[in-house]
Amino acid sequence: MSPAPLETAIHPTAVVMPGATIGEGCEIGPYCVIEPPVSIGNGCKIGPHVHLLGHTTIGKDCTIRSGAVIGGEPQDDDYHGEATRVVVGDNCQIHEHVTIHRATGEGETVIGNNVRMMAGSHVGHNARVDDYAVLVNNSAVGGHAHIGERVILSGQSAVHQFCKVGRLTMVAGSCMVTRDVPPFSIVTGAHPLRWRGTNKIGLQRNDFESDERDAVRSALSKLFVSEINRDGVADELAQSDYDSVVEIAQFVRSSTRGLPNK
Helix, strand or coil: CCCCCCCCCEEEEECCCCCCCCCCCCCCCCCCCCCCEEECCCCCCECCCCCCCCCEEECCCCCCCCCCEEEECCCCCCCCCCCEEEEEEECCCCCCCCHHHHHHHHCCCCCCCCCECCCCCCCCCCCCCCCCCCCCCCCCCCCCCCCCCCEEEECCCEEECCCCCCCCCCEEECCCECCCCCCCCCEECCCEEEEECCCHHHHCCCCHHHHHHHHHHHHHHHHHHHCCCHHHHHHHHHCCCCCCHHHHHHHHHHHHCCCEEC
Protein backbone atom coordinates (compact mmCIF):
# COMPACT_ATOMS: atom_id res chain seq x y z
CA MET A 1 0.00 0.00 0.00
CA SER A 2 1.42 3.41 -0.97
CA PRO A 3 1.94 5.94 1.86
CA ALA A 4 -0.69 8.61 2.42
CA PRO A 5 0.17 11.99 0.84
CA LEU A 6 1.72 14.54 3.17
CA GLU A 7 -0.59 17.33 4.25
CA THR A 8 0.07 20.87 3.02
CA ALA A 9 -0.25 23.66 5.58
CA ILE A 10 -1.25 27.14 4.34
CA HIS A 11 -1.32 29.99 6.86
CA PRO A 12 -4.75 31.70 6.97
CA THR A 13 -3.23 35.07 6.03
CA ALA A 14 -1.52 33.70 2.89
CA VAL A 15 -3.12 34.41 -0.50
CA VAL A 16 -3.00 31.47 -2.90
CA MET A 17 -4.86 32.49 -6.02
CA PRO A 18 -6.87 30.06 -8.16
CA GLY A 19 -4.70 28.48 -10.79
CA ALA A 20 -1.58 28.22 -8.63
CA THR A 21 -0.42 24.65 -7.94
CA ILE A 22 0.90 23.64 -4.51
CA GLY A 23 2.52 20.23 -4.06
CA GLU A 24 2.12 17.77 -1.22
CA GLY A 25 3.66 18.43 2.17
CA CYS A 26 4.32 22.13 1.59
CA GLU A 27 4.27 24.87 4.20
CA ILE A 28 3.05 28.30 3.09
CA GLY A 29 3.81 31.02 5.65
CA PRO A 30 1.99 34.17 6.74
CA TYR A 31 1.19 36.89 4.21
CA CYS A 32 2.59 35.03 1.23
CA VAL A 33 1.12 35.84 -2.19
CA ILE A 34 1.20 33.06 -4.76
CA GLU A 35 -0.25 33.95 -8.15
CA PRO A 36 -1.20 31.72 -11.07
CA PRO A 37 0.22 29.90 -12.93
CA VAL A 38 2.96 29.35 -10.29
CA SER A 39 3.73 25.70 -9.57
CA ILE A 40 5.42 24.61 -6.32
CA GLY A 41 6.84 21.10 -5.94
CA ASN A 42 6.37 18.73 -3.02
CA GLY A 43 7.93 19.42 0.36
CA CYS A 44 8.68 23.12 -0.11
CA LYS A 45 8.75 25.57 2.79
CA ILE A 46 7.72 29.11 1.89
CA GLY A 47 8.41 31.71 4.59
CA PRO A 48 6.47 34.86 5.47
CA HIS A 49 5.88 37.67 2.96
CA VAL A 50 7.14 35.70 -0.05
CA HIS A 51 5.71 36.70 -3.45
CA LEU A 52 5.70 34.13 -6.26
CA LEU A 53 4.28 35.21 -9.59
CA GLY A 54 4.35 34.70 -13.33
CA HIS A 55 5.17 31.44 -15.10
CA THR A 56 7.34 30.25 -12.21
CA THR A 57 8.09 26.62 -11.39
CA ILE A 58 9.68 25.71 -8.06
CA GLY A 59 11.16 22.21 -7.68
CA LYS A 60 10.70 19.91 -4.72
CA ASP A 61 12.10 20.37 -1.19
CA CYS A 62 13.06 24.03 -1.64
CA THR A 63 13.13 26.56 1.18
CA ILE A 64 12.24 30.16 0.35
CA ARG A 65 12.64 32.62 3.20
CA SER A 66 11.06 35.92 4.18
CA GLY A 67 10.56 38.63 1.62
CA ALA A 68 11.81 36.79 -1.47
CA VAL A 69 10.21 37.70 -4.82
CA ILE A 70 10.48 35.13 -7.62
CA GLY A 71 9.06 35.56 -11.11
CA GLY A 72 8.76 39.34 -11.18
CA GLU A 73 8.96 41.28 -14.42
CA PRO A 74 12.48 41.75 -15.79
CA GLN A 75 14.22 45.08 -15.43
CA ASP A 76 14.47 45.45 -19.19
CA ASP A 77 12.85 48.09 -21.40
CA ASP A 78 12.50 45.50 -24.17
CA TYR A 79 10.09 43.41 -22.10
CA HIS A 80 6.51 43.75 -23.31
CA GLY A 81 4.60 41.30 -21.16
CA GLU A 82 5.65 38.04 -22.78
CA ALA A 83 4.72 34.89 -20.86
CA THR A 84 8.32 34.02 -20.06
CA ARG A 85 9.46 31.73 -17.26
CA VAL A 86 11.49 31.18 -14.13
CA VAL A 87 12.49 27.59 -13.38
CA VAL A 88 13.99 26.76 -9.96
CA GLY A 89 15.35 23.25 -9.41
CA ASP A 90 15.15 20.90 -6.41
CA ASN A 91 16.61 21.38 -2.93
CA CYS A 92 17.37 25.07 -3.36
CA GLN A 93 17.87 27.39 -0.39
CA ILE A 94 16.61 30.88 -1.20
CA HIS A 95 17.17 33.28 1.66
CA GLU A 96 15.68 36.59 2.73
CA HIS A 97 14.83 39.26 0.14
CA VAL A 98 16.23 37.37 -2.84
CA THR A 99 14.90 38.43 -6.26
CA ILE A 100 14.80 36.27 -9.40
CA HIS A 101 13.30 37.84 -12.53
CA ARG A 102 11.60 36.02 -15.36
CA ALA A 103 13.03 36.18 -18.86
CA THR A 104 12.52 38.79 -21.51
CA GLY A 105 11.90 38.04 -25.18
CA GLU A 106 11.94 34.28 -25.54
CA GLY A 107 13.48 31.88 -23.05
CA GLU A 108 13.63 31.40 -19.32
CA THR A 109 15.60 32.22 -16.21
CA VAL A 110 16.97 28.98 -14.75
CA ILE A 111 18.22 28.15 -11.26
CA GLY A 112 19.66 24.63 -11.01
CA ASN A 113 19.44 22.05 -8.24
CA ASN A 114 20.94 22.56 -4.77
CA VAL A 115 21.64 26.25 -5.36
CA ARG A 116 21.98 28.52 -2.33
CA MET A 117 21.08 32.17 -2.76
CA MET A 118 21.89 34.13 0.39
CA ALA A 119 20.11 37.24 1.63
CA GLY A 120 19.63 40.03 -0.87
CA SER A 121 21.15 38.24 -3.87
CA HIS A 122 19.69 38.72 -7.33
CA VAL A 123 19.46 36.82 -10.61
CA GLY A 124 18.35 38.83 -13.65
CA HIS A 125 16.33 37.91 -16.71
CA ASN A 126 17.41 35.05 -18.97
CA ALA A 127 20.33 34.18 -16.66
CA ARG A 128 21.32 30.62 -15.77
CA VAL A 129 22.77 29.45 -12.45
CA ASP A 130 23.96 25.84 -12.49
CA ASP A 131 23.79 23.19 -9.75
CA TYR A 132 25.39 23.75 -6.33
CA ALA A 133 26.32 27.37 -7.04
CA VAL A 134 26.40 29.73 -4.03
CA LEU A 135 25.44 33.39 -4.29
CA VAL A 136 26.57 35.11 -1.11
CA ASN A 137 24.76 38.10 0.39
CA ASN A 138 23.95 40.92 -2.04
CA SER A 139 25.70 39.35 -5.01
CA ALA A 140 24.04 40.03 -8.36
CA VAL A 141 23.88 38.23 -11.71
CA GLY A 142 23.01 40.35 -14.75
CA GLY A 143 20.71 39.41 -17.59
CA HIS A 144 21.73 36.52 -19.88
CA ALA A 145 24.76 35.70 -17.68
CA HIS A 146 25.72 32.07 -17.02
CA ILE A 147 27.05 30.93 -13.63
CA GLY A 148 28.64 27.49 -13.77
CA GLU A 149 28.31 24.54 -11.42
CA ARG A 150 29.68 25.03 -7.88
CA VAL A 151 30.70 28.63 -8.51
CA ILE A 152 30.89 30.86 -5.42
CA LEU A 153 29.98 34.52 -5.89
CA SER A 154 31.22 36.21 -2.71
CA GLY A 155 29.39 39.04 -0.98
CA GLN A 156 28.69 42.24 -2.94
CA SER A 157 30.10 40.77 -6.16
CA ALA A 158 28.37 41.31 -9.49
CA VAL A 159 28.41 39.59 -12.87
CA HIS A 160 27.84 41.79 -15.92
CA GLN A 161 25.12 40.87 -18.40
CA PHE A 162 26.07 38.19 -20.95
CA CYS A 163 29.20 37.16 -18.98
CA LYS A 164 30.04 33.53 -18.23
CA VAL A 165 31.69 32.23 -15.06
CA GLY A 166 33.07 28.70 -15.50
CA ARG A 167 32.42 25.98 -12.99
CA LEU A 168 34.28 25.72 -9.68
CA THR A 169 35.37 29.35 -9.90
CA MET A 170 35.52 31.61 -6.86
CA VAL A 171 34.66 35.29 -7.36
CA ALA A 172 36.02 37.50 -4.57
CA GLY A 173 33.95 39.89 -2.49
CA SER A 174 32.95 43.18 -4.18
CA CYS A 175 34.36 41.87 -7.46
CA MET A 176 32.87 43.19 -10.72
CA VAL A 177 32.97 40.46 -13.37
CA THR A 178 33.05 42.20 -16.75
CA ARG A 179 34.81 39.41 -18.70
CA ASP A 180 34.26 35.67 -19.09
CA VAL A 181 36.06 33.73 -16.33
CA PRO A 182 37.44 30.26 -17.19
CA PRO A 183 36.57 27.24 -15.04
CA PHE A 184 38.55 26.49 -11.84
CA SER A 185 39.73 30.09 -11.38
CA ILE A 186 39.90 32.77 -8.70
CA VAL A 187 39.20 36.36 -9.74
CA THR A 188 39.32 39.62 -7.80
CA GLY A 189 38.94 43.33 -8.36
CA ALA A 190 36.79 45.67 -10.38
CA HIS A 191 37.66 47.82 -13.37
CA PRO A 192 39.85 45.96 -14.14
CA LEU A 193 38.91 42.43 -13.18
CA ARG A 194 42.02 40.34 -12.44
CA TRP A 195 42.68 36.60 -12.67
CA ARG A 196 44.53 35.57 -9.50
CA GLY A 197 45.14 31.86 -9.88
CA THR A 198 43.63 28.40 -9.80
CA ASN A 199 40.93 27.51 -7.28
CA LYS A 200 43.08 24.76 -5.74
CA ILE A 201 40.89 24.30 -2.68
CA GLY A 202 37.79 23.93 -4.84
CA LEU A 203 39.49 21.26 -6.93
CA GLN A 204 40.59 19.34 -3.84
CA ARG A 205 37.14 19.50 -2.28
CA ASN A 206 35.63 18.09 -5.46
CA ASP A 207 37.97 15.09 -5.56
CA PHE A 208 40.28 16.08 -8.41
CA GLU A 209 43.39 13.88 -8.26
CA SER A 210 46.73 15.63 -7.82
CA ASP A 211 47.87 15.01 -11.42
CA GLU A 212 44.67 16.53 -12.81
CA ARG A 213 44.97 19.49 -10.44
CA ASP A 214 48.49 20.04 -11.75
CA ALA A 215 47.23 19.84 -15.35
CA VAL A 216 44.48 22.39 -14.67
CA ARG A 217 46.92 24.73 -12.93
CA SER A 218 49.40 24.45 -15.80
CA ALA A 219 46.67 25.04 -18.40
CA LEU A 220 45.37 28.17 -16.72
CA SER A 221 48.88 29.49 -16.19
CA LYS A 222 49.66 29.10 -19.91
CA LEU A 223 46.43 30.84 -20.77
CA PHE A 224 47.14 33.87 -18.65
CA VAL A 225 50.84 34.14 -19.46
CA SER A 226 49.97 34.20 -23.18
CA GLU A 227 47.34 36.93 -23.11
CA ILE A 228 48.03 37.80 -26.77
CA ASN A 229 47.85 34.24 -28.17
CA ARG A 230 45.00 32.73 -26.18
CA ASP A 231 43.41 31.10 -29.21
CA GLY A 232 46.64 29.24 -29.90
CA VAL A 233 46.88 28.14 -26.26
CA ALA A 234 43.26 26.96 -26.38
CA ASP A 235 44.06 24.86 -29.46
CA GLU A 236 46.91 23.23 -27.53
CA LEU A 237 44.80 22.63 -24.43
CA ALA A 238 42.06 21.01 -26.51
CA GLN A 239 44.44 18.09 -27.14
CA SER A 240 44.77 17.27 -23.43
CA ASP A 241 43.95 13.86 -22.00
CA TYR A 242 42.06 15.56 -19.16
CA ASP A 243 38.43 16.50 -19.73
CA SER A 244 38.80 19.43 -17.32
CA VAL A 245 41.59 20.94 -19.44
CA VAL A 246 39.56 20.42 -22.62
CA GLU A 247 36.69 22.15 -20.82
CA ILE A 248 38.94 25.20 -20.30
CA ALA A 249 39.83 25.21 -24.01
CA GLN A 250 36.18 25.00 -25.03
CA PHE A 251 35.31 27.83 -22.65
CA VAL A 252 37.97 30.09 -24.19
CA ARG A 253 36.84 29.29 -27.72
CA SER A 254 33.20 30.12 -26.88
CA SER A 255 33.94 33.34 -24.98
CA THR A 256 32.23 36.41 -26.39
CA ARG A 257 33.34 39.00 -23.83
CA GLY A 258 37.01 38.04 -23.56
CA LEU A 259 38.94 36.90 -20.50
CA PRO A 260 40.35 38.98 -17.63
CA ASN A 261 44.04 39.86 -17.48
CA LYS A 262 46.42 38.54 -14.87
